[in-house]
Amino acid sequence: MNGATIQDQPITTGIRKVIWASSLGTLIEWYDFYIFGSLATVIATQFFPKSDPTAALLSVLATFAAGFIVRPFGALVFGRIGDIVGRKYTFLLTLIIMGGSTFCIGLVPSYETIGFAAPIIVLVLRLLQGLALGGEYGGAATYVAEHAPPGRRGFYTSWIQTTATLGLFVSLGVILITRHILDSDPATSIAKFNDWGWRIPFLVSIVLVGVSVYIRLKMHESPLFAKLKSEGKTSTNPLKESFGRKRNLKMVLLALFGATMGQGVVWYTGQFYAQSFLENTCKLDFDQSRTILIWAILFATPFFVVFGAWSDRIGRKWIMLAGMALAVCTYRPLFRAMEQATALPDRWPMAGGSTHQEELQPLASGHALRISTDAFDFANGIHVVGVTTDTLFQHRPHSRSKYTATITKQVPSGTYWKLVGIVFLLILYVTMVYGPIAAFLVELFPTRIRYTSMSLPYHIGNGVFGGLTPFIATLLTTLHMGDRLVGLWYPILIAGASCVIGAVYLGGRIDNDVHDRSL
């Protein structure tokens, strides 16, 4: 059967169920993983008070360990199980661990209630989340790919590739909705959310996981793995076969340095650093920075499937490398455009004047907390709100304590949609590098050790290289204060190196036969 005929085949009911069951579970796992990150500030005040140095230490561990150490470790643990026991039961297990951990985080009493036990429990649950995520993706991608007919593998696995972005989309949506529905007064609603409402997105997870587990339980094992198992040809030591044998290890290293490393930084820059840049560098307000990302994700997500399907026709390599090359060449101009779009045109307000409000909140000590809110309208339509908080002393009303000041901007409609367009482009690059990569990784390794071999480079590329992008970019900004775009050199250099390695060493083939017939 030639490629064109295969690509014209309709999706059968069976494969649709496989894609649906795998994608839903993976989407929920990403949702679970992201809500912790999105609510990190609220969680820190509930469980990791800065006044307790040990709790603060656990906070740092929860942030770093879950993403960078536990995820690759989870890839090894669950990859091994998946290559020995089977794909279906392994990614069922990871889903249950992830869902259970997420639900439990929503139930943990705060530091104020149970003291030091609270941050320890949350840390353990967060580590379990990282472990489960490390095992989930490889299983889902392998499961779908091993059901897909030759010539359609890129298209079918691209549905799995949409889940990471859609998981972020759902998590942002659930958080935004929850923040605004707890009370008719927006300020009270946000206060309630910060107090107890943040638990809702975590608790909701159990319903989603329950549905997904039910659907996955009805699925059969991957036909390729089932055949391998019935013939007694599964690997007895997938770790040794994957990383102890030169002929496979060299492909693991090539997958990491020639593909997943660059893909990871492009992904995290497009979806996470862009949001952080809008909020922290451009000072855009909370709701606008998130809704901009939500719109951009909504418009860009179909392109995962477009590029996945296209990779079945022209190969995976050059689509992924083109995405990296575009990122390398355009990151600085695009981020500079975001910075300029949100820049204030003049030092002073040009239109609509300004307003000033002061609120005094009595403190138990007899002093008072003064909250001053100043709002300005600028000629280019940007609305700026500055909030200054300081303490007025009872016996010395004119002296002030060290004060804190925050500034947030709201941009007009035209600028808002311009920013949506820029973030859309950044996520479009993500769809180019990420859409075809599951099929690419599956085709690189044999069935008997596929789960283990593809999971490790994927999670080092995404968890370590990608996950560190916001930290390293921010760190570079603090080390080199003169250039606000200096943080972009990290993803540019990593994506550039990966692009060169991929262009020189990767083959442009599509392996139509991942069935390992000789086995």
Added chain:
Amino acid sequence: MKRALGLLWMALGPLAIWHLTATALDQITLKPTLDTKIQWGVFVGVFVPIAIGLVIFGYYAFRGEYDQLPSKSDDL
């Protein structure tokens, strides 16, 4: 070209380890808090094995292991 570039990847590994370790020590000296130590400890602990992997990748490239890639996963 594949083999010649292998030498570059082999050289980049130790260079990356040296640069990372030196930066970590500088940063910890500048701000010797527990947060800084953990952060840079994780960076060094995670990136050093990856840099060693880059050296191995370069060595394989230099030895011509990537001159002819397997045509399908079955060949592995």
